[in-house]
Amino acid sequence: MPSVCFYFQVHQPYRLKNYRVFDIGNNNEYFNDDSERDVNNKKVLLKVARKSYLPTNAILLDLLRAHPDFKVSFSLSGVLMEQLEEYSPETMISFQKLVETGQVEILSETYFHSLSFLYSKDEFRKQVEMHKERVRYFFGVEPKVFRNTELIYNNDLAREVEAMGFKGVLSEGADHILGWRSPNFLYKPKGAQNIKLLLKNYRLSDDIAFRFSSRDWDGYPLDAPTFANWVSAVNGNGNVVNLFMDYETFGEHQWEDTGIFNFLKHLPGEILKHPDNNFVTPSEAIDRYPDVAELDVPHFISWADVERDLSAWLSNPIQRDAISKLYALEEKVLSTNDKKIINDWRRLQTSDHFYYMCTKWFSDGDVHKYFNPYESPYEAFISFMNVFNDLKLRIADRTINETEYLV
Amino acid sequence: MTPKKVKKTVPIKTQTKIAPRGKNVIAKMKKTVTIPVNSRQNKAAGSVKRATGTGEKNSRMNAKKTRSLVVAVGGGCFWMNGGTVLRDLVELKNALLAMSKEQYDFHANKERNDFAAWVEGVLQDELCARGLRNSMTAQAASKVIEKALQNYHL
Numbered sequence: 001m002p003s004v005c006f007y008f009q010v011h012q013p014y015r016l017k018n019y020r021v022f023d024i025g026n027n028n029e030y031f032n033d034d035s036e037r038d039v040n041n042k043k044v045l046l047k048v049a050r051k052s053y054l055p056t057n058a059i060l061l062d063l064l065r066a067h068p069d070f071k072v073s074f075s076l077s078g079v080l081m082e083q084l085e086e087y088s089p090e091t092m093i094s095f096q097k098l099v100e101t102g103q104v105e106i107l108s109e110t111y112f113h114s115l116s117f118l119y120s121k122d123e124f125r126k127q128v129e130m131h132k133e134r135v136r137y138f139f140g141v142e143p144k145v146f147r148n149t150e151l152i153y154n155n156d157l158a159r160e161v162e163a164m165g166f167k168g169v170l171s172e173g174a175d176h177i178l179g180w181r182s183p184n185f186l187y188k189p190k191g192a193q194n195i196k197l198l199l200k201n202y203r204l205s206d207d208i209a210f211r212f213s214s215r216d217w218d219g220y221p222l223d224a225p226t227f228a229n230w231v232s233a234v235n236g237n238g239n240v241v242n243l244f245m246d247y248e249t250f251g252e253h254q255w256e257d258t259g260i261f262n263f264l265k266h267l268p269g270e271i272l273k274h275p276d277n278n279f280v281t282p283s284e285a286i287d288r289y290p291d292v293a294e295l296d297v298p299h300f301i302s303w304a305d306v307e308r309d310l311s312a313w314l315s316n317p318i319q320r321d322a323i324s325k326l327y328a329l330e331e332k333v334l335s336t337n338d339k340k341i342i343n344d345w346r347r348l349q350t351s352d353h354f355y356y357m358c359t360k361w362f363s364d365g366d367v368h369k370y371f372n373p374y375e376s377p378y379e380a381f382i383s384f385m386n387v388f389n390d391l392k393l394r395i396a397d398r399t400i401n402e403t404e405y406l407v
Numbered sequence: 408m409t410p411k412k413v414k415k416t417v418p419i420k421t422q423t424k425i426a427p428r429g430k431n432v433i434a435k436m437k438k439t440v441t442i443p444v445n446s447r448q449n450k451a452a453g454s455v456k457r458a459t460g461t462g463e464k465n466s467r468m469n470a471k472k473t474r475s476l477v478v479a480v481g482g483g484c485f486w487m488n489g490g491t492v493l494r495d496l497v498e499l500k501n502a503l504l505a506m507s508k509e510q511y512d513f514h515a516n517k518e519r520n521d522f523a524a525w526v527e528g529v530l531q532d533e534l535c536a537r538g539l540r541n542s543m544t545a546q547a548a549s550k551v552i553e554k555a556l557q558n559y560h561l
Binding site: 175176178179180181182183184185203233237239292293 | 481492525
């Protein structure tokens with residue numbers, strides 16, 4: 001009996017404005033672009049809320065009410081929740097209504113959607129705790145399952161989040177780690193005791209997230225009965241079909257005129273037509289199904305690009321330079337005890353900043369370009385480093401002031 | 408002039424006859440062969456050994472065939488790139504015969520050989536796995552399996 005486990009990632013970064021070298025030392029507002037460009041965070045959030053979050057939440061609420069067995073899960077980054085609260089509270093309320101149905105699970109992640117696990121375990125733990133507090137505040141629930149930024153995962157991450165009390169962790173069902181194994185089972189991370197690993201079925205997930213509107217695709221046009229049949233075909237060969245995707249798939253990546261909303265409206269009903277099918281949240285999948293084997297993932301994997309590795313964020317020297325310099329500031333930043341400095345430093349950790357600097361313009365070039373609000377990776381790097389240098393000046397100023405005070 | 412002696416040979420086909428898959432065959436097998444879940448099944452590997460009959464006739468027929476075919480279940484099945492699910496050596500051999508070069512290279516390349524890993528880890532045939540690791544093409548791999556199957560009760 002295949003259970004279907006939907007997980008939607010909901011995230012919008014605080015994009016940096018076009019911060020010029022002349023702004024260094026004169027302007028410490030980095031995220032307040034008010035132009036018509038796509039680095040205007042309020043403008044982008046309102047657009048995505050109107051095109052995607054609000055209509056999709058309305059459809060999901062109807063579906064959850066119509067099908068008591070229908071379940072979904074979300075993780076909303078902390079920076080997304082902040083922006084919803086500030087710019088679009090009605091969207092936050094619509095998410096709260098979904099959670100109130102009792103058929104929706106909220107997952108844990110790093111507050112700033114960061115790569116902190118790779119650079120600072122202390123910072124990682126702090127951000128996970130910050131996110132938990134925010135989830136408690138908005139939704140009144142305690143997340144039990146963790147998913148790291150962009151499904152970045154390895155054995156060490158599993159052990160770390162198990163020690164933090166999570167019972168499950170999500171990752172990518174990357175071919176190179178699965179080999180002959182199926183993503184449609186739960187696994188035990190190597191070296192872990194009780195935590196279970198849920199892997200994305202990337203073929204079925206990407207049929208919706210990426211290929212849905214592709215006219216070159218054999219499966220085009222995809223309808224709900226066909227997709228439900230593909231899911232049902234797993235019957236006997238798997239326990240759970242993990243459909244993990246960006247929530248913006250609905251209405252933003254796949255526009256309304258592609259028929260994506262209509263597809264979503266009919267999908268749960270079509271899947272439930274098969275008596276063996278059902279829906280589960282990640283926590284329910286973990287409670288219901290055993291792990292079938294230990295899975296060894298010594299190197300980091302993610303759900304990004306065809307490589308399913310870290311290369312979307314860390315493949316070129318400018319990306320590595322920017323992020324290593326940022327984390328090298330950790331001690332100095334925290335020692336300032338300045339909330340604004342610390343918060344700006346953390347907002348700069350959001351993985352999207354490094355994604356915008358990616359220069360892989362090959363098979364994934366179109367995808368990177370689509371998600372990049374800057375003219376070029378180099379422009380993204382320049383803005384980031386100018387901001388970084390201003391942040392360093394602010395830290396130095398603060399340190400000097402404190403020294404003067406102590407003297 | 409003495410007539411040329413013709414050496415009679417048994418066609419290879421009959422030596423290594425492999426039962427086709429399908430419900431009818433399984434039903435036929437049930438008459439002569441029991442297929443219980445073996446009590447020594449390897450749960451971790453997700454496989455069961457298909458037990459065979461112990462009648463005298465079967466024993467004579469299978470004098471040189473010493474192994475029971477291991478059939479993977481659940482998480483032990485081979486999940487091929489493209490979604491096909493394989494359960495035992497016979498299915499793997501048939502899949503290899505129909506496999507494109509791209510598909511084969513996907514599972515058997517410099518970094519790893521999924522076929523060998525599965526055959527060794529789940530189907531528990533170390534010798535066959537070794538042969539698969541040395542196979543450069545799907546055709547060569549299918550021949551390795553065909554040879555290995557001679558050691559099995561089918």
